Amino acid sequence: MADNGPILVTGAAGQLGAVGRTVCGLLRERGLPVRAMVRREDDRAAALRAVGAEVVVGDLLEPADVYRVVSGCRRVYFGMSVSAGYLEATVTMAVVAREVGVDAVVNMSQMTVSEMSIQNTTSSGQQRQHWLSEQALAWSGLPVVTIRPTMFLESFFQLAALSVRARGRIEVPFGPGKTSPVAAADVARVVAAVLADPGPHLGRVYELTGPRSQDMHGVAREFSDALNREVTYSDIPAEDWERGIRKWGVPEHLTRHLVAMGELHRAGRYDRLADGVERVTGRPAISVREFVSLRADEFGGRRS
Numbered sequence: 334m335a336d337n338g339p340i341l342v343t344g345a346a347g348q349l350g351a352v353g354r355t356v357c358g359l360l361r362e363r364g365l366p367v368r369a370m371v372r373r374e375d376d377r378a379a380a381l382r383a384v385g386a387e388v389v390v391g392d393l394l395e396p397a398d399v400y401r402v403v404s405g406c407r408r409v410y411f412g413m414s415v416s417a418g419y420l421e422a423t424v425t426m427a428v429v430a431r432e433v434g435v436d437a438v439v440n441m442s443q444m445t446v447s448e449m450s451i452q453n454t455t456s457s458g459q460q461r462q463h464w465l466s467e468q469a470l471a472w473s474g475l476p477v478v479t480i481r482p483t484m485f486l487e488s489f490f491q492l493a494a495l496s497v498r499a500r501g502r503i504e505v506p507f508g509p510g511k512t513s514p515v516a517a518a519d520v521a522r523v524v525a526a527v528l529a530d531p532g533p534h535l536g537r538v539y540e541l542t543g544p545r546s547q548d549m550h551g552v553a554r555e556f557s558d559a560l561n562r563e564v565t566y567s568d569i570p571a572e573d574w575e576r577g578i579r580k581w582g583v584p585e586h587l588t589r590h591l592v593a594m595g596e597l598h599r600a601g602r603y604d605r606l607a608d609g610v611e612r613v614t615g616r617p618a619i620s621v622r623e624f625v626s627l628r629a630d631e632f633g634g635r636r637s
């Protein structure tokens with residue numbers, strides 16, 4: 334293990350939550366050396382170089398690539414976009430991290446895993462893979478810190494922005510289920526704080542949510558306050574939700590995951606509240622209202 338080696342951040346280019354990309358920026362602000370792993374050279378790779386990260390290109394499903402990028406690093410953030418090969422990538426990382434020897438692996442997971450067991454699973458392949466990945470990392474004996482966020486506010490953006498812009502409605506099949514989405518930027522703050530000083534966190538599991546758990550009418554009220562116009566919640570049938578997702582043409586693995594998320598919301602499984610963001614960073618998680626205010630233009634703008 335290289336005591337002064339860089340901190341490896343995987344999935345650093347960023348798609349949905351872009352936790353890895355934000356973590357790179359936060360670690361560089363602290364003056365820490367960062368190796369950012371991306372899948373390809375593009376503008377996002379150039380932006381990472383611009384903040385002072387060493388950029389390496391590789392595929393998390395290719396063991397030789399993973400060995401090359403982990404070698405020389407002292408700590409690892411492991412996260413990548415929701416995808417069918419997640420378990421394989423995690424186990425590959427675990428094998429390599431054991432071989433190289435690192436002093437911390439910060440593993441991105443999901444909050445639903447907290448309620449999963451052999452007898453109690455979900456229909457999301459992503460959540461099942463996170464559950465298995467956590468087991469494998471525990472067997473590995475590596476110094477692991479587990480991050481289990483609930484749904485990202487950014488997912489809300491992706492799922493609700495169009496209908497909020499077009500019709501002033503959040504159209505999701507969540508029924509009366511409560512939810513407490515967390516900003517990916519808050520998740521990244523937690524990850525960066527742990528990577529900067531992992532010692533006190535090793536072996537811990539951090540559950541991360543936003544500041545309040547409320548039904549979708551409450552969420553819609555926060556949208557209304559932020560945008561200064563009426564936004565309502567429309568509880569759509571699960572079939573419409575699935576049909577809409579299929580129109581985006583996303584991979585089947587992600588489609589199944591989003592469909593499962595709808596079912597779990599409806600069943601009240603996202604009604605959780607955890608203080609991990611404040612406990613680790615000293616600052617509370619941002620609210621729906623604050624998040625929407627910051628991105629008002631993307632939701633069709635704030636009425637003056």
Ligand SMILES: NC(=O)c1ccc[n+]([C@@H]2O[C@H](COP(=O)([O-])OP(=O)(O)OC[C@H]3O[C@@H](n4cnc5c(N)ncnc54)[C@H](OP(=O)(O)O)[C@@H]3O)[C@@H](O)[C@H]2O)c1
Nearest residue numbers: 344346347348349350351352372392393413414484485488
């Ligand atoms: N979204 C949510 O609501 C939510 C909630 C809780 C937990 N999570 C967890 O958060 C993680 C996703 O984090 P995120 O939103 O920050 O990720 P993201 O921004 O969607 O993706 C991160 C990067 O992973 C890269 N990637 C994908 N497959 C790869 C491979 N085989 N090799 C190398 N890189 C690869 C992608 O590269 P390209 O862009 O080049 O393809 C992407 O830029 C998942 O573990 C998910 O389960 C998400």
